[in-house]
Amino acid sequence: MELKSYDVLSVKQMKFTNLDLNDTFFDSLKEDYPGFSSWFTKKNEEKAFVVKYDKAIQAFLYMKIEDKDEDYSIFDTKLKPAKRLKVGTFKITKNGFYLGERFFRIILEHALINKVEEIYVTIFPKREEQKKLISFMEDFGFTLCTFNKDTNEKVFVRKMNTILCDEPSLNNYPYVDRNKDRKxxxxxxxxxxxxxxxxxxxxxxxxxxxxxxxxxxxxxxxxxxxxxxxxxxxxxxxxxxxxxxxxxxxxxxxxxxxxxxxxxxxxxxxxxxxxxxxxxxxxxxxxxxxxxxxxxxxxxxxxxxxxxxxxxxxxxxxxxxxxxxxxxxxxxxxxxxxxxxxxxxxxxxxxxxxxxxxxxx
The missing domain is CATH 2.30.130.30 (Hypothetical protein.)
Structure with a gap:
Protein backbone atom coordinates (compact mmCIF):
# COMPACT_ATOMS: atom_id res chain seq x y z
CA MET A 1 0.00 0.00 0.00
CA GLU A 2 1.32 3.44 -0.91
CA LEU A 3 1.42 5.77 2.11
CA LYS A 4 1.69 9.55 2.17
CA SER A 5 3.82 11.42 4.70
CA TYR A 6 2.44 14.49 6.47
CA ASP A 7 4.73 17.34 7.45
CA VAL A 8 2.32 19.10 9.78
CA LEU A 9 -0.20 18.64 12.61
CA SER A 10 1.67 15.94 14.51
CA VAL A 11 0.36 13.10 12.31
CA LYS A 12 3.28 10.67 12.03
CA GLN A 13 3.82 7.31 10.38
CA MET A 14 5.02 4.90 13.07
CA LYS A 15 5.90 1.22 12.95
CA PHE A 16 3.87 -1.03 15.24
CA THR A 17 7.09 -2.24 16.82
CA ASN A 18 7.80 1.33 18.02
CA LEU A 19 4.46 1.62 19.82
CA ASP A 20 3.77 0.42 23.36
CA LEU A 21 0.96 -2.14 23.31
CA ASN A 22 0.59 -1.58 27.08
CA ASP A 23 -0.39 2.06 26.54
CA THR A 24 -3.84 2.58 28.06
CA PHE A 25 -4.97 3.92 24.66
CA PHE A 26 -5.16 0.33 23.42
CA ASP A 27 -7.18 -1.03 26.39
CA SER A 28 -10.60 -0.59 24.76
CA LEU A 29 -9.34 -2.25 21.55
CA LYS A 30 -8.09 -5.25 23.56
CA GLU A 31 -11.47 -5.44 25.29
CA ASP A 32 -13.45 -5.31 22.01
CA TYR A 33 -11.15 -7.64 20.07
CA PRO A 34 -9.82 -10.65 22.06
CA GLY A 35 -7.12 -11.31 19.44
CA PHE A 36 -5.96 -7.68 19.24
CA SER A 37 -2.67 -8.15 21.12
CA SER A 38 -1.45 -11.02 18.93
CA TRP A 39 -2.63 -9.19 15.75
CA PHE A 40 -0.75 -6.06 16.87
CA THR A 41 2.45 -8.02 17.54
CA LYS A 42 2.30 -9.72 14.12
CA LYS A 43 2.14 -6.33 12.36
CA ASN A 44 5.62 -5.52 13.71
CA GLU A 45 7.23 -3.61 10.79
CA GLU A 46 3.97 -2.30 9.27
CA LYS A 47 3.03 1.35 9.73
CA ALA A 48 0.08 3.23 11.18
CA PHE A 49 -0.73 6.95 11.43
CA VAL A 50 -0.41 8.16 15.00
CA VAL A 51 -0.91 11.42 16.86
CA LYS A 52 0.69 11.87 20.26
CA TYR A 53 0.14 14.78 22.62
CA ASP A 54 2.27 15.09 25.77
CA LYS A 55 3.57 11.58 24.96
CA ALA A 56 0.04 10.12 25.12
CA ILE A 57 -1.54 8.61 21.99
CA GLN A 58 -4.63 10.54 20.89
CA ALA A 59 -5.28 8.91 17.53
CA PHE A 60 -4.35 5.70 15.72
CA LEU A 61 -5.16 4.68 12.15
CA TYR A 62 -4.15 1.51 10.32
CA MET A 63 -5.26 0.86 6.73
CA LYS A 64 -4.65 -1.84 4.16
CA ILE A 65 -5.56 -2.59 0.55
CA GLU A 66 -7.76 -5.58 -0.32
CA ASP A 67 -8.10 -6.88 -3.86
CA LYS A 68 -10.99 -8.42 -5.79
CA ASP A 69 -10.28 -11.92 -4.42
CA GLU A 70 -10.88 -10.95 -0.78
CA ASP A 71 -13.28 -13.27 1.06
CA TYR A 72 -16.18 -11.35 2.62
CA SER A 73 -18.23 -14.38 3.69
CA ILE A 74 -17.92 -13.25 7.30
CA PHE A 75 -20.34 -10.41 6.51
CA ASP A 76 -24.09 -10.87 6.67
CA THR A 77 -24.26 -9.50 3.11
CA LYS A 78 -21.08 -10.18 1.15
CA LEU A 79 -19.36 -7.22 -0.50
CA LYS A 80 -19.02 -7.53 -4.26
CA PRO A 81 -15.51 -8.09 -5.70
CA ALA A 82 -13.60 -4.77 -5.86
CA LYS A 83 -10.31 -3.15 -4.94
CA ARG A 84 -10.91 -1.64 -1.49
CA LEU A 85 -9.20 0.34 1.22
CA LYS A 86 -9.94 -1.28 4.55
CA VAL A 87 -9.74 0.93 7.63
CA GLY A 88 -8.43 -1.87 9.80
CA THR A 89 -8.01 -0.16 13.17
CA PHE A 90 -9.12 3.38 13.90
CA LYS A 91 -9.48 5.09 17.25
CA ILE A 92 -9.52 8.70 18.41
CA THR A 93 -9.71 9.50 22.12
CA LYS A 94 -12.40 11.73 23.52
CA ASN A 95 -9.79 14.47 24.00
CA GLY A 96 -8.80 14.18 20.35
CA PHE A 97 -12.25 14.40 18.73
CA TYR A 98 -11.23 17.54 16.86
CA LEU A 99 -8.86 15.29 14.88
CA GLY A 100 -11.80 13.43 13.31
CA GLU A 101 -12.03 15.50 10.12
CA ARG A 102 -8.27 15.41 9.73
CA PHE A 103 -8.16 11.63 9.84
CA PHE A 104 -11.05 11.16 7.44
CA ARG A 105 -9.19 13.40 5.03
CA ILE A 106 -6.18 11.10 5.39
CA ILE A 107 -8.36 8.03 4.72
CA LEU A 108 -9.86 9.56 1.58
CA GLU A 109 -6.48 10.82 0.33
CA HIS A 110 -5.12 7.27 0.58
CA ALA A 111 -8.13 5.90 -1.26
CA LEU A 112 -7.27 8.32 -4.09
CA ILE A 113 -3.54 7.56 -4.00
CA ASN A 114 -4.15 3.81 -4.15
CA LYS A 115 -6.96 4.08 -6.73
CA VAL A 116 -9.52 1.98 -4.88
CA GLU A 117 -13.19 1.61 -5.76
CA GLU A 118 -14.50 1.64 -2.19
CA ILE A 119 -13.48 2.17 1.43
CA TYR A 120 -14.96 0.19 4.28
CA VAL A 121 -14.81 0.30 8.08
CA THR A 122 -16.02 -2.20 10.66
CA ILE A 123 -16.92 -0.65 13.99
CA PHE A 124 -18.82 -1.30 17.22
CA PRO A 125 -21.33 1.42 18.21
CA LYS A 126 -20.64 0.98 21.94
CA ARG A 127 -18.54 3.81 23.29
CA GLU A 128 -18.84 7.55 22.90
CA GLU A 129 -15.65 7.69 20.79
CA GLN A 130 -17.01 4.98 18.45
CA LYS A 131 -20.35 6.76 18.06
CA LYS A 132 -18.49 9.97 17.25
CA LEU A 133 -16.48 8.19 14.54
CA ILE A 134 -19.73 6.84 13.05
CA SER A 135 -21.02 10.41 12.95
CA PHE A 136 -17.88 11.48 11.07
CA MET A 137 -18.30 8.55 8.67
CA GLU A 138 -21.83 9.61 7.83
CA ASP A 139 -20.64 13.18 7.26
CA PHE A 140 -18.09 11.88 4.74
CA GLY A 141 -20.51 9.73 2.76
CA PHE A 142 -20.12 6.35 4.46
CA THR A 143 -23.33 4.33 4.71
CA LEU A 144 -24.22 1.27 6.77
CA CYS A 145 -23.93 -1.68 4.40
CA THR A 146 -23.91 -4.91 6.42
CA PHE A 147 -22.81 -6.58 9.69
CA ASN A 148 -20.01 -8.89 10.76
CA LYS A 149 -21.79 -12.19 11.54
CA ASP A 150 -19.25 -13.20 14.20
CA THR A 151 -18.88 -9.95 16.13
CA ASN A 152 -22.02 -8.01 15.10
CA GLU A 153 -19.84 -5.02 14.18
CA LYS A 154 -21.42 -2.57 11.77
CA VAL A 155 -19.82 -2.32 8.33
CA PHE A 156 -19.82 1.15 6.72
CA VAL A 157 -18.90 1.61 3.04
CA ARG A 158 -17.93 4.70 1.05
CA LYS A 159 -17.96 4.54 -2.76
CA MET A 160 -15.21 6.37 -4.62
CA ASN A 161 -15.27 8.10 -8.02
CA THR A 162 -18.86 9.22 -7.62
CA ILE A 163 -20.86 12.32 -6.69
CA LEU A 164 -23.11 11.14 -3.87
CA CYS A 165 -25.34 14.19 -3.41
CA ASP A 166 -25.86 17.83 -4.39
CA GLU A 167 -22.92 20.16 -3.83
CA PRO A 168 -21.51 21.36 -1.62
CA SER A 169 -21.33 18.46 0.85
CA LEU A 170 -18.70 16.51 2.76
CA ASN A 171 -20.50 13.43 1.39
CA ASN A 172 -18.76 14.14 -1.93
CA TYR A 173 -15.37 14.99 -0.48
CA PRO A 174 -12.93 15.37 -2.18
CA TYR A 175 -14.80 15.17 -5.49
CA VAL A 176 -16.24 18.06 -7.51
CA ASP A 177 -19.07 17.68 -10.04
CA ARG A 178 -17.50 18.67 -13.37
CA ASN A 179 -20.93 19.10 -14.97
CA LYS A 180 -22.08 21.81 -12.59
CA ASP A 181 -21.84 25.51 -13.49
CA ARG A 182 -19.68 27.41 -11.03
CA LYS A 183 -17.49 30.47 -10.65
Missing part, protein backbone atom coordinates in the same frame (compact mmCIF):
# COMPACT_ATOMS: atom_id res chain seq x y z
CA UNK A 184 -13.82 30.66 -9.75
CA UNK A 185 -12.15 33.11 -7.38
CA UNK A 186 -8.66 33.94 -6.19
CA UNK A 187 -8.71 34.52 -2.42
CA UNK A 188 -5.85 36.49 -0.88
CA UNK A 189 -4.80 34.91 2.45
CA UNK A 190 -2.30 36.72 4.67
CA UNK A 191 0.89 34.66 5.07
CA UNK A 192 0.59 35.08 8.85
CA UNK A 193 -2.60 32.98 8.89
CA UNK A 194 -2.30 30.91 5.72
CA UNK A 195 -0.66 27.75 7.05
CA UNK A 196 -2.56 27.74 10.34
CA UNK A 197 -5.73 27.67 8.26
CA UNK A 198 -4.54 25.37 5.45
CA UNK A 199 -1.65 23.35 6.93
CA UNK A 200 -1.24 21.00 3.96
CA UNK A 201 -0.28 24.05 1.92
CA UNK A 202 2.79 24.71 4.05
CA UNK A 203 5.71 26.13 2.05
CA UNK A 204 9.38 25.13 2.24
CA UNK A 205 10.44 28.20 4.22
CA UNK A 206 8.09 27.39 7.11
CA UNK A 207 8.86 25.13 10.08
CA UNK A 208 6.39 22.20 10.29
CA UNK A 209 6.94 21.96 14.06
CA UNK A 210 5.13 25.28 14.48
CA UNK A 211 1.88 23.75 13.21
CA UNK A 212 0.68 21.04 15.58
CA UNK A 213 -2.56 19.13 16.12
CA UNK A 214 -3.71 21.41 18.94
CA UNK A 215 -4.62 24.06 16.34
CA UNK A 216 -8.28 23.08 16.11
CA UNK A 217 -9.07 25.03 12.94
CA UNK A 218 -6.14 23.46 11.12
CA UNK A 219 -7.56 19.94 11.53
CA UNK A 220 -10.96 20.83 10.10
CA UNK A 221 -11.76 20.12 6.45
CA UNK A 222 -14.28 22.96 6.48
CA UNK A 223 -12.35 26.24 6.81
CA UNK A 224 -13.44 29.72 7.86
CA UNK A 225 -12.16 32.94 6.29
CA UNK A 226 -13.15 36.25 7.92
CA UNK A 227 -12.55 39.51 6.07
CA UNK A 228 -13.92 42.38 3.98
CA UNK A 229 -13.47 40.79 0.57
CA UNK A 230 -15.37 42.31 -2.36
CA UNK A 231 -16.16 39.09 -4.21
CA UNK A 232 -19.52 37.32 -3.89
CA UNK A 233 -18.85 33.58 -4.05
CA UNK A 234 -21.76 31.19 -3.66
CA UNK A 235 -21.91 27.58 -2.42
CA UNK A 236 -20.30 25.33 -5.03
CA UNK A 237 -17.89 27.97 -6.35
CA UNK A 238 -14.15 27.31 -6.32
CA UNK A 239 -11.72 29.29 -4.13
CA UNK A 240 -8.02 29.36 -5.12
CA UNK A 241 -5.60 30.16 -2.28
CA UNK A 242 -3.33 33.14 -2.97
CA UNK A 243 -0.73 33.26 -0.16
CA UNK A 244 0.61 36.79 0.20
CA UNK A 245 4.25 37.75 0.57
CA UNK A 246 5.22 37.22 4.22
CA UNK A 247 6.61 40.02 6.35
CA UNK A 248 10.40 40.04 6.32
CA UNK A 249 10.70 38.39 2.92
CA UNK A 250 13.07 40.56 0.88
CA UNK A 251 12.01 39.13 -2.48
CA UNK A 252 9.66 40.94 -4.81
CA UNK A 253 5.99 39.96 -4.35
CA UNK A 254 6.17 38.73 -7.95
CA UNK A 255 8.28 35.81 -6.68
CA UNK A 256 7.33 35.58 -2.98
CA UNK A 257 3.56 35.21 -3.47
CA UNK A 258 2.25 31.73 -4.25
CA UNK A 259 -0.88 29.85 -5.28
CA UNK A 260 -1.03 26.90 -2.87
CA UNK A 261 -4.27 25.02 -3.56
CA UNK A 262 -8.03 25.29 -3.81
CA UNK A 263 -11.32 24.50 -2.11
CA UNK A 264 -15.08 24.59 -2.69
CA UNK A 265 -17.37 27.15 -1.04
CA UNK A 266 -19.86 25.64 1.41
CA UNK A 267 -21.54 28.76 2.81
CA UNK A 268 -21.24 32.55 3.03
CA UNK A 269 -22.33 35.25 5.46
CA UNK A 270 -22.14 38.96 4.69
CA UNK A 271 -22.03 42.11 6.82
CA UNK A 272 -21.94 40.43 10.22
CA UNK A 273 -21.48 43.28 12.70
CA UNK A 274 -21.89 41.51 16.06
CA UNK A 275 -19.03 39.63 17.69
CA UNK A 276 -21.48 37.18 19.26
CA UNK A 277 -22.97 36.45 15.84
CA UNK A 278 -19.50 35.94 14.35
CA UNK A 279 -18.65 33.58 17.20
CA UNK A 280 -21.80 31.52 16.57
CA UNK A 281 -21.00 31.17 12.88
CA UNK A 282 -17.29 30.32 13.14
CA UNK A 283 -17.28 28.15 16.29
CA UNK A 284 -13.69 26.82 16.64
CA UNK A 285 -12.90 26.79 12.92
CA UNK A 286 -11.16 30.16 12.74
CA UNK A 287 -7.46 30.81 13.25
CA UNK A 288 -8.18 34.37 14.40
CA UNK A 289 -8.14 35.18 18.10
CA UNK A 290 -11.12 36.82 19.80
CA UNK A 291 -9.19 40.11 19.85
CA UNK A 292 -8.33 39.89 16.14
CA UNK A 293 -12.00 39.35 15.26
CA UNK A 294 -13.02 42.33 17.38
CA UNK A 295 -10.39 44.49 15.69
CA UNK A 296 -11.75 43.54 12.27
CA UNK A 297 -15.25 44.48 13.41
CA UNK A 298 -14.06 47.84 14.72
CA UNK A 299 -12.37 48.69 11.42
CA UNK A 300 -15.38 47.81 9.29
CA UNK A 301 -18.40 50.06 8.98
CA UNK A 302 -20.69 47.28 7.74
CA UNK A 303 -19.30 44.30 9.64
CA UNK A 304 -17.27 41.41 8.31
CA UNK A 305 -17.90 38.79 5.65
CA UNK A 306 -17.47 35.13 6.52
CA UNK A 307 -16.59 32.53 3.93
CA UNK A 308 -16.86 28.81 4.69
CA UNK A 309 -15.20 26.36 2.34
CA UNK A 310 -14.01 22.75 2.16
CA UNK A 311 -10.26 22.49 1.62
CA UNK A 312 -9.87 20.14 -1.37
CA UNK A 313 -6.28 20.05 -2.56
CA UNK A 314 -2.83 21.47 -1.88
CA UNK A 315 -0.50 21.77 -4.85
CA UNK A 316 2.93 20.15 -4.78
CA UNK A 317 4.18 22.61 -7.42
CA UNK A 318 3.12 26.13 -6.49
CA UNK A 319 2.45 28.74 -9.22
CA UNK A 320 3.73 32.20 -8.23
CA UNK A 321 2.48 35.72 -8.87
CA UNK A 322 4.91 36.03 -11.79
CA UNK A 323 2.98 33.27 -13.59
CA UNK A 324 -0.35 35.05 -12.95
CA UNK A 325 1.02 38.31 -14.34
CA UNK A 326 2.64 36.69 -17.37
CA UNK A 327 -0.64 34.96 -18.26
CA UNK A 328 -2.74 38.08 -17.56
CA UNK A 329 -4.74 36.33 -14.85
CA UNK A 330 -3.71 39.33 -12.75
CA UNK A 331 -2.35 42.71 -13.72
CA UNK A 332 -0.18 44.92 -11.55
CA UNK A 333 -3.12 47.03 -10.38
CA UNK A 334 -5.44 44.14 -9.46
CA UNK A 335 -6.33 43.31 -5.88
CA UNK A 336 -5.65 39.55 -5.84
CA UNK A 337 -9.04 38.60 -4.37
CA UNK A 338 -10.99 38.52 -7.62
CA UNK A 339 -13.07 36.38 -9.94
CA UNK A 340 -11.25 34.53 -12.70
CA UNK A 341 -12.47 32.36 -15.57
CA UNK A 342 -12.56 28.58 -15.70
CA UNK A 343 -9.96 28.74 -18.49
CA UNK A 344 -7.65 30.73 -16.17
CA UNK A 345 -8.28 28.23 -13.38
CA UNK A 346 -7.30 25.42 -15.77
CA UNK A 347 -4.10 27.32 -16.62
CA UNK A 348 -3.26 27.44 -12.90
CA UNK A 349 -3.91 23.69 -12.59
CA UNK A 350 -1.65 23.01 -15.58
CA UNK A 351 1.14 25.12 -14.09
CA UNK A 352 0.68 23.27 -10.78
CA UNK A 353 0.85 19.95 -12.67
CA UNK A 354 -2.48 18.89 -11.23
CA UNK A 355 -4.62 16.45 -13.18
CA UNK A 356 -8.09 17.98 -13.02
CA UNK A 357 -9.76 14.64 -13.71
CA UNK A 358 -8.37 13.35 -10.42
CA UNK A 359 -11.22 14.90 -8.46
CA UNK A 360 -13.40 16.71 -11.04
CA UNK A 361 -15.65 13.82 -12.08
Missing amino acids: YYLLSIDALYHTKLIPDSIIREENPDEFTSDITAANAVQKIYIGNYRISPQPGDIIIYYRTKPAGDNRSARYATTITGFGIVSNTHRNIASFNEVEKIVSKRTVLTEEEIKQKLLKSRYGVNILKFYDLYSFKKRPIRHFLLENEILNDNDYPTKQITEKEFDLILKEARFDKEKIFI
